[in-house]
Amino acid sequence: MRSGQTGDEAAVDVSGGSRRGREMPLEVQHIRDALRREFTSRISMADYEGRAGTDFDNAFLSRALAARAARILTDCSSDEAAAGVIDGRDDFGIDAVAFSASGSELWLIQAKWSDRGQAGFNTAAAHKLIHGLKKLDNRDFDQFNVRLQSLADRVRGVLGLPTCKVFLIVAVVGEGRLSEETEAILKEAAIDFGGWGRTVEHRVLNQAAFHRAVREDLAPEPITIVATMSEGWHSRETPYQAFDGLVCVEELANWYADHGERLYDRNVRRSLGLTGVNQTLVESLTDDPQGFWYRHNGITVQCNTIEQEFFAQRGPSKPVRLTLHNASVVNGAQTVTSAYRAYERTPDALGEAFVTVRIISVNGTPEGFAKEITKATNTQNHMERRDFIAIDETQSLIREDFRLTLDKEYVFKRGEIDPAPASGCSVREAATALACAYPDPILAVRVNGSTEALWEEGPGGAYTRLFGKQPNACQIWRTVLLMRAVRDALHDVRSTLSGRSASIAESGALLIAHIVFQLVGTDGIEEIDSEWESGLNEVPALVEGVLAQLIPLMDHFFGEGSYVTSTFANEQRCQQLVTGVLQALAEGTNVRDLTTFQSDIPKPRRRPSTVSLIIDHNLIPAGTRLEYQPSPTEEQAIGIWLRNGQGRSFATWVDDRRRPLLWEADGQRYSPSGLVTQIWRKADWREAWSAVQGPKQWYVPGEGSLVEIAERLWQRIITEEWSRERETTKDADS
Structure with a gap:
């Protein structure tokens, strides 16, 4: 049973070895053997080091099942699937994370292994998985383990898309039938998360699905x-x-x-x-x-x-x-x-x-x-929808107005290079700024969901509303300047926030810009001789004031457990927030200070380089012999050359941070990646890749690659630090 799980949550068979073999159905044996073949050398079990037997086996098979689910659902490689496994302490009910090729879909997987094919998924497991989704939506990445933190940028990128799709995946070695109560919990999460183009779905991968995948791998x-x-x-x-x-x-x-x-x-x-x-x-x-x-x-x-x-x-x-x-x-x-x-x-x-x-x-x-x-x-x-605006005479007239009135560039055809910020802007930037300046927040919400909404024509289309009556160059340019000022101010503020507050600042950027536009106003914006631009100096203070009202209003209107990104994709909720913020600022009631939400919690420290970790902790004694293990593609290209020369596949470890490998073929020192590049060059591999990952290809016999050796140590260091921090917190509380 995995650490931190109850027997009801884990739903796995923990019977003894001899009994275990007799009771394991043939299908489950096939799945188990396939998981071991594919993931034994790929999935980290550093947190189980020194442990053996049933606990270790169940933990590995559960993680491998989650990785295999990622492969089935996204068609990623085995290495990519293994890299997405985050199961362990502080995973918040998520065993693995996977992404679609476009990066617009996120798969959150919870896996349940059972030797007897009887794994289930109950209401407690469903609540844990949804809790994990809310943690991600609130950008509470620092509360997750280091495995999730390494994927945080990709998760943030997907959840920041207005058209993102999240899949909650139940992966079980069993029938996979969900009770009505469990189905209701997952469906309610879908309703709460949904918004303009955003959806949550749940799917079940059961024993039959995994066995079918195993068969297809063997003989498609x-x-x-x-x-x-x-x-x-x-x-x-x-x-x-x-x-x-x-x-x-x-x-x-x-x-x-x-x-x-x-x-x-x-x-x-x-x-x-x-x-x-x-x-x-x-x-x-x-x-x-x-x-x-x-x-x-x-x-x-x-x-x-x-x-x-x-x-x-x-x-x-x-x-x-x-x-x-x-x-x-x-x-x-x-x-x-x-x-x-x-x-x-x-x-x-x-x-x-x-x-x-x-x-x-x-x-x-x-x-x-x-x-x-x-x-x-x-x-x-x-052809994209934006391409068709190139034939709209309005855009040509705006470009001419930019040149004659402002001596600046305005580009509107896809493929044209955007001008330098001080020299002009693109139609995409202009349209986004005009959408934020529009009196109704509906356009900012739609654009936040997808910039494709900018090019919709017709009575209710954004393009028609923004360019139907041609705005002049001065109005467009000043609108762009204001949006840039809001963006820069938000960038400065976001670095001081964390968790849910940071998520609100990030996901609500366009709505915040819309509110600031309403506060600054548009009087004289189209008149080149007016002093409208002097108001830009107030933008940083306005942004802080808007955020200070917006953060508590989110919780007040929709609850502390509401999904942040989905709220900013919901037109009705955004209208309510805009009205609430403007009213609070106008009345001066419940005045708040943004410092209330700012955090001085230190950011998680970065993992040192592989070579530095190894040398600092003396993980590899000087004089140790390492072997270069080429990939199948490399083997086909340079395998014969490697074997036909003495010492070409071997190097000796020396305590040198820059060049720790002494190549037996020439007696010279190299970095791990530098030596791989040298081998490719000497072998005259003209089609060699541009990307080199030497630390993953140099192996210490019986210990693994340089990356694996360093990662095992890093996992121990992080785990020990978490334990000390928690003990300190407990002592302080008591």
Whole structure:
């Protein structure tokens, strides 16, 4: 059982060794063996050093299960999955963290291992997982263990996105059935966290899902999908068989539901999750399914063979069902995934949406043909909504006004280089500033969710509201200056805050800017001879005053347990906050000082370099022989060269911080990465990578890599420091 867990929470089998072997089902044995093969050398067990037996095994298998869940869900590598495991003291119910390729989706995983396949997930476990999510949302990273702290920047980046998606993952070796009470707890969290483009979902990965993943790893089954084309499709047989026609988007959603990320095995990239563009695809499908085809370029599918089945009359362009064997979506992964996301929201609407699908059979094609098609279909230019403002005459007139009136640059076409801050601005910066200056906070909220909202046209669209009546260059420029002043002031203040207060300052930046705009006012902003800019000197004090009111009002209106980032994605809540802050400042009641929320808690100290840790603590005696262990790619490229020369794979450790490795091949000293680079150079590996990670590749026999040796020590140091701090706190309290 893991440290800090009750038997009810852990839900694992802790029976003895002999009994354990007899009672373990075959499926569980397969999963256990696969986890050991994949993660034994990858997952840190430093906090269990010196312990053995059932406790150690259960802890390792639980962590490995969490890492395997990350692999299943995000298609990351084994090393990336292992790096996301944070299970242990101060994990707040989160065993592993994973990210989508786009960095817009966050997966929080809690894993339960059971030797007998009877692991469960109860209400206490659900509350712990949600508590962990709230800790992350409040930016209380310093309260987590060092493993989570190393991922804090990535977590902060995802939660800071207005369209972020959080998945609460229950990974269990068992049936995975959740009680109604547990389901209700998780669904309530989804409602509390949700906002403009922000969602929380929960998923269960049970024993069957893990066993299926193990089987697929050993022998991946070819994917077979069905594409139904109505009248109007085209085909060709020479030189290679291909079809082109309309396919219902609902069918694409079913492809993903059945096969997930495996659909993209031959694509240059996987699904990127709900990026801004993909969010637009989802909205386009749900809002106007019939018009989706007109706005989309289509997708490309490769397969080995194509079977045709006509519904009635057989002939060209008659409705046909195509069965595609060993299929892969080589262009359009984002569209297929977005179709699935849209289907989850409104399944009935997708029956009216169609997309052009091109199917190419690679049977009989020359070598390299399939790869060439994949590359060609993924290098075409992509149009974004912002691109269409380039043909709006208003933007050309604004640029001319900037040059003539202010002698500054204004760029509005994607691909143009943004001017230096003092020399001008881009349309994106200008539109964001104008959205913050808009009298209604609704635009600031929408832009906080996604800058794509800036380019929406129509009666309620942000672009129409901001540029429908052309603002002059002086107004735009001064608006930009004010937003920059707010941004700089917030940057200074944020460094003095921590936890929930820092999260409010970070996530509420655009709303804070909106409130400051209302306080400064716009009288004379468009008149070049006015002294409006003199008011910019007051911005730092205004920002502090707004924050001092905003922080307590958040808790007063919505509770101390409310999700910070979701609050700033909710238009109604933001309107309430703006009204409350402005009223408090105008009346001068309940005047607060920002220093109340400022913290003098020291930041967690950084981990010293690997070599420094080893030398400072004498972890490797001088004269120890180390071995270079190349990756599979390196082995293929330079393996023969390494083995054909004496001492090329070996070095001796010397106590030198800069160059601790003495290479046996030439008797010279190098840094770990420097020696790897020298080996690549001497082996004439011209396609060598630009990134070198030498400390991960030099091994002490029986001890592990330099990184692993240093990390074990660092974990012990941090654990001991936490223990001392807690004992000191207990003594002070008593």
